[in-house]
Amino acid sequence: MQKEAVLLSISAREPVPARFNLARYCLAENARVRPDAVALTVVGDAGAQRWTHAALDLKVRRLAAGLASLGLKPGARVMIRMGNEANAALLYFAAIAAGFVPLLASSQLTFEEADFLLKDCGAAVLALGVAFEEEAHGGGLFVLRGADIERLADHAPLDEYADTAADDPAYLVYTSGTTSRPKGVLHAHRAAWGRRPMRAHWTGLGPGDVMLHAGAINWTYTLGVGIVDPLSAGGSAVLYNGHPDPAVWPRLIAERRATVFAAVPGVYRQILKYAAPEEADLSSLRHGLSAGAALAPSLLAEWRARTGKEIYEAFGMSECSTFISSGPTTPVHPGSPGRPQPGRVVAALPPEGGETPLAPGETGVLAVRRDEPGLMLGYWSRPEEEREAFRGDWFVSGDLVAFDAEGYMHHHGRADEVMNAGGYRVSPAEVEKCLLTFDQVAEAAAAERPGRDADATIIKAYVVMRDGAAHDEAALLAHCQAHLAAYKRPRAVVFLDALPRNANGKLDRRALP
Incomplete structure (x- = not known):
């Protein structure tokens, strides 16, 4: 008897609005419905900066107007070279609000690595954070430092967010592939809409939630889960840019009354080793989130035993955000990141080729159907690599996986040589x-x-x-x-x-x- 193929689609997905702007989706409705609630907090060694939803919406529209005053063409790239600074988040949303395409570059990049990204994406604007203001960059683009950004933010605000289509380019992220140079992943505005299944089935975020994320803002895990998701759900985002210390996370959970905490497994490990989380006030915390690397069952067990809190793991990628997870609706199975979220169409395809999903228990290449709203538009100026990433109606990752009889994914390494x-x-x-x-x-x-x-x-x-x-x-x-x-x-x-x-x-x- 032939085995039944694994093709995981659990429920109908919400249709994406035809006209859709990612920044408006995260900010405008909150400014109307809950104007005085805190939207964004950036905590550092010297204190904290905070914006309400109304203040954040106004600040972003002012900065968007300032960017528009530079005479940029629609879709112009705005590269943001900053750490976890307030201006990084403000410029990200402002560029999208004005119809431009931001790129949040890692603050860990060397000058030559950042210069490659700048030239590869053809940026018209480079915004520099505090640590990079002394850098000298060539002509042909607007270089913005702190004082310049403040001047742009003094403009009268845009009356309306850019009238963009859901499929219009919204932002760029860069990721490593199998070649010696990073490649840009271009996402549409609909990428934010494609994150909606995560709310019920991984993050559990809703109005009034406070999300504390331990990552760097340029990373898609932090940008999506730490900023876009809480704001679009009517919650609050907290970022930290002070001195690195594992003990800061339990303290911030208590101080900021965080309801959800997100980090990579290594951060949870450091907290357990150096920060005595069982002695902290974690009463506000409902659960933790983990992604970016496999969560070891032993680490999960120790966290549960010492804090009494659950960690919901997830699996995603720069090209398609996070689409497999455990969560409030999906029980945790230690050793597996979970199941495809409702509305996702995911399969394991034969490594050697073909579009027929494999049966439960068979190892193949992880694939997501091309019509997934959260899937990238494509690779920036990499047509050959883009063609290789698609197999008919499927986007094919480099991950070798198998799905068990309950639909839980088990990771078996990479089909390519990319390290994690x-x-x-x-x-x-x-x-x-x-x-x-x-x-x-x-x-x-x-x-x-x-x-x-x-x-x-x-x-x-x-x-x-x-x-x-x-x-x-x-x-x-x-x-x-x-x-x-x-x-x-x-x-x-x-x-x-x-x-x-x-x-x-x-x-x-x-x-x-």
Whole structure:
């Protein structure tokens, strides 16, 4: 008897409005219905900045008018190079409100990495945060620093948000692929609408909720779950930009009366190790959220035992946000991130090709149907990679998965070689390219390997040095520090006489020690 194929679609999805602006969706209705409720709080070592829904809406429309006064064309890219600063969130929404396309770049990027993104996306505007105001950038674009941004925010506000279609470009994010250069993922305004299934089936967010997110605002996990989701649901978002310290999270949960806390597994691990969460006032917290890396069952069990709180895990990607999860409607199965949320159409497809979903228990490539509202418009100026990402009616990720009889997903690694260390996707090719610019390196490879914690991984470099060159790990790591963002850097170097290769002479990454 032939096995029934796995094709997971649990309920009809809400139709996307034809005319839809992401910023208006998050801000305008809240300003009307709950104007005096707190919308956004940015907490730092020196105190906190807060905006009500009415004040946030007004500030964003003023800044949007200021951006429009620069004479930019519709769809112009606005690159935002900042940390977790209030201006990062304000500029993100303001650019979208004015019909432009923002790119929130990681504050961890080196100058040369940021310069690549700037040129690759063809930005017309570069907004610099406090840590980057001294940077000198070439001509041909508007460079905005703190004082410039304040002047733009003095404009009379836009009367209306840009009248955009749901399928119009809204924002860019950059992610690592299998090549040596990051690629831009272009999302439409409808991406925010496509996040609606998460409310009931993962985050549990609603009006009045306070979301505290431990991530950096440029990351899609933080931008979506930490900012867009609470605001669009009528809640409040809290970001932190002070000194990093695991003990800050239980303290902020208590101080801000956070109802939902979101972080990567590593942050939960640090809290348990250094912050004594059982001694903190977590009475406001309903549950935690975890994404970006696999949540180890042992970590989940310890968190439950010491805090009495649940963690709902989820799986997503830059191209399609978060579409598989446990949550208020989906019981947690430790070791699995959960099931496809209602309204999603998800399958495991044969790795070798074809569009017929595999049966329960069979391992294939994770795929999402092309008509998913949260799916990207495409890769920025990467038509070949975009074609490779689609298989007929399906967007195909590089993740090998199997669905069990109850629909829970089990992850079995990557079909490609993309690494995931600390919750960040990193291309081995990008790390290897950096290593090979060190004069005395003859050959180089990078791979994800176990770290000191049993359930955490790091990036390791494997190098073959030129004849007579010293095996200087410190020099190699310093070289990587100068040219790679912190999350891309190897944490250790292994010196080899030769890299392992297969019969065709290609690197055998799995054979690296």
